[in-house]
Amino acid sequence: MDIFLQQLANGLTIGSMFALVALGYTMVYGVMKLINFAHGDMVAASAFVGLTIYTQVMGQATSLLAVITIFLLSAVCMACVGVILERVAYRPLRKAPRLSAVVSALGASLVIQNGIMLIWGPRMRIFPELVPQVYWDLGGVVISLIQVIILTLSLVLMVSLYLFVEKTRMGAAIRASSIDQDAARLMGINVNSIIALIFIIGSSLGAVGGLFIGLYYRGITFNMGWQYGLYAFIAAILGGIGNIPGAMLGGMLLGLFNAFIAGYVSSTWADAFTFILLILILIVRPTGILGERVAEKV
Amino acid sequence: MREMQKYAYPIFLAVMAVLPHLLNSRWQAVAITFLIFTVVALSQDIILGKSGMFNMGQALFFGMGAYTTAILNHQLGWSIVATIPLAILIPAIFGVVLAGPIVHLRGDYLLVVTIGFNIVFVQVLQNNLGGVTGGPNGIFGLDSLSLFGINLASQVAVYYFAFLVLLATLWVMRNLEKSKPGRALHYLREDQLAAESIGINTRIYKIFAFGLGAGIAGLAGTVYATQYAAVSPEAFEFIQSVLFFSIVLVGGSSIPGILLGVFVMFVLPEIFREFATWRFFIFGFAMIAAMILRPRGIWPATFGKIPKFLIKGGSHGA
Numbered sequence: 001m002d003i004f005l006q007q008l009a010n011g012l013t014i015g016s017m018f019a020l021v022a023l024g025y026t027m028v029y030g031v032m033k034l035i036n037f038a039h040g041d042m043v044a045a046s047a048f049v050g051l052t053i054y055t056q057v058m059g060q061a062t063s064l065l066a067v068i069t070i071f072l073l074s075a076v077c078m079a080c081v082g083v084i085l086e087r088v089a090y091r092p093l094r095k096a097p098r099l100s101a102v103v104s105a106l107g108a109s110l111v112i113q114n115g116i117m118l119i120w121g122p123r124m125r126i127f128p129e130l131v132p133q134v135y136w137d138l139g140g141v142v143i144s145l146i147q148v149i150i151l152t153l154s155l156v157l158m159v160s161l162y163l164f165v166e167k168t169r170m171g172a173a174i175r176a177s178s179i180d181q182d183a184a185r186l187m188g189i190n191v192n193s194i195i196a197l198i199f200i201i202g203s204s205l206g207a208v209g210g211l212f213i214g215l216y217y218r219g220i221t222f223n224m225g226w227q228y229g230l231y232a233f234i235a236a237i238l239g240g241i242g243n244i245p246g247a248m249l250g251g252m253l254l255g256l257f258n259a260f261i262a263g264y265v266s267s268t269w270a271d272a273f274t275f276i277l278l279i280l281i282l283i284v285r286p287t288g289i290l291g292e293r294v295a296e297k298v
Numbered sequence: 299m300r301e302m303q304k305y306a307y308p309i310f311l312a313v314m315a316v317l318p319h320l321l322n323s324r325w326q327a328v329a330i331t332f333l334i335f336t337v338v339a340l341s342q343d344i345i346l347g348k349s350g351m352f353n354m355g356q357a358l359f360f361g362m363g364a365y366t367t368a369i370l371n372h373q374l375g376w377s378i379v380a381t382i383p384l385a386i387l388i389p390a391i392f393g394v395v396l397a398g399p400i401v402h403l404r405g406d407y408l409l410v411v412t413i414g415f416n417i418v419f420v421q422v423l424q425n426n427l428g429g430v431t432g433g434p435n436g437i438f439g440l441d442s443l444s445l446f447g448i449n450l451a452s453q454v455a456v457y458y459f460a461f462l463v464l465l466a467t468l469w470v471m472r473n474l475e476k477s478k479p480g481r482a483l484h485y486l487r488e489d490q491l492a493a494e495s496i497g498i499n500t501r502i503y504k505i506f507a508f509g510l511g512a513g514i515a516g517l518a519g520t521v522y523a524t525q526y527a528a529v530s531p532e533a534f535e536f537i538q539s540v541l542f543f544s545i546v547l548v549g550g551s552s553i554p555g556i557l558l559g560v561f562v563m564f565v566l567p568e569i570f571r572e573f574a575t576w577r578f579f580i581f582g583f584a585m586i587a588a589m590i591l592r593p594r595g596i597w598p599a600t601f602g603k604i605p606k607f608l609i610k611g612g613s614h615g616a
Binding site: 035088089092093096099100101102103104106107108109110111112113114115117118122223230233234237268269271272275276278279282283286 | 352399400403405406407409410411413414415417418421422424425537540543544547575576578579581582583584585586588589590
């Protein structure tokens with residue numbers, strides 16, 4: 001039972017990180033019908049940007065204000081990268097066959113990933129200890145302060161995003177663009193700005209996810225974007241790609257799945273099981289759990 | 299221009315045939331690597347370029363061939379040459395079995411699933427499933443090449459082995475292009491719906507392309523295992539698959555393009571050490587540029603701005 005509760009806590013923590021990153025995939029997919037393969041590498045880049053802001057700009061301060069500044073600055077940086085990425089690599093291809101955009105996304109992914117390597121070097125870097133190491137022992141289940149922060153902050157961000165998309169006019173514009181871009185344009189919605197907005201939101205959420213990954217796992221490498229990106233993408237498919245609550249649910253479920261595999265089977269097989277899960281979903285129910293949008297088969 | 303086309307191939311093959319005698323042993327090794335990776339890239343081209351399926355797990359089939367040879371040679375004592383049929387057959391069967399349930403998926407999904415296959419494969423190797431893969435260290439100390447009791451241990455012999463495999467691959471691809479399955483793949487890449495409506499069983503041909511590409515990659519794996527006398531999981535990580543994928547895409551699915559791509563990705567880093575760290579960065583930009591300047595660059599492969607003689611052998615079937 002202890003192992004169950006412990007893995008439940010761990011699973012929810014990593015699940016909320018997956019969910020944050022998955023939101024970036026699913027929002028871009030919702031509007032552009034494009035899998036933004038560069039998103040995972042942006043998440044990795046965010047951890048490195050955060051590291052540099054901590055050492056160069058903040059002078060290694062770990063006060064609450066400093067930590068908040070690191071999060072905000074990293075999110076702003078990645079939002080800018082996201083907008084530039086969309087402008088340079090995706091917008092010229094909006095009318096092209098969609099697999100061209102996929103190739104462009106892969107190219108962008110390689111550029112960002114290897115850009116990180118050229119700037120910060122190929123070796124693993126250690127992310128600073130921004131949050132004090134506090135642990136609570138709740139009857140055999142150990143929970144850390146970092147876990148609580150990650151879980152709470154992710155939930156707050158996800159709920160606000162949900163409310164933003166469902167309750168505001170701008171959110172309505174996002175939903176309209178994802179249903180039918182041309183009709184949205186006829187209704188006076190500036191689809192280009194909506195897409196830019198999507199990239200800003202998705203990239204900033206991804207940036208927060210990247211910093212969480214740094215805080216939680218500590219070791220960050222230039223090529224970790226592929227791994228976390230793929231996991232988050234699987235989470236998005238699991239929940240139903242294009243569906244915002246689906247990405248949150250999928251992220252949590254995948255996090256739990258991973259934690260239980262690691263707890264009960266073996267962590268050396270976690271990747272294999274996760275991908276077998278993905279393959280099964282795509283074969284059995286390609287629309288995911290909450291997905292109404294059918295994954296096209298052509 | 300036409301004249302150049304006619305002579306380009308014989309000249310290229312003639313140069314490749316005498317090449318090992320012009321090089322010292324270090325460059326012979328580089329040349330062998332060039333041949334091996336060219337064959338893998340060509341096998342990827344059958345699946346990705348010729349049939350339009352976004353397969354990003356080619357390193358799996360390559361690795362499966364290499365491991366088949368290594369295991370049969372090291373654990374069971376088969377000679378390298380005797381392992382060739384199984385090193386082709388086992389990856390081909392896996393290609394067919396794995397492709398079966400997934401070929402209907404759209405490009406980007408197919409891509410993620412094949413990445414998944416590749417990652418599962420490497421994890422199986424690392425976890426030493428069945429105790430035969432040697433775990434993270436792999437298998438080393440394979441026998442050298444021998445045929446009918448004649449020992450062919452020299453690097454030049456391995457070079458000609460690799461060259462022979464390349465010739466066989468080119469021959470298969472040439473025949474494929476002119477055969478019924480080749481034409482069927484060509485149609486279904488251009489327009490699957492139209493292909494189906496004229497009675498092409500797209501599913502069968504897609505699976506066939508996967509099997510064929512996997513088998514050829516497996517054969518290249520045998521050459522790889524022979525060249526290094528060792529196999530280890532990291533040589534078949536999915537980042538290798540990314541390489542083959544991008545080589546075929548940027549090369550525009552044409553033989554000269556692929557040769558150039560393999561040269562840039564595997565030979566140039568040997569000449570300019572510095573370039574090894576930059577190659578993915580530059581290739582990423584090349585992928586974006588190729589898509590933007592030629593949005594239909596690979597779909598179909600018509601690289602209009604490139605001089606015509608370079609397009610010979612392009613997937614348009616000439």
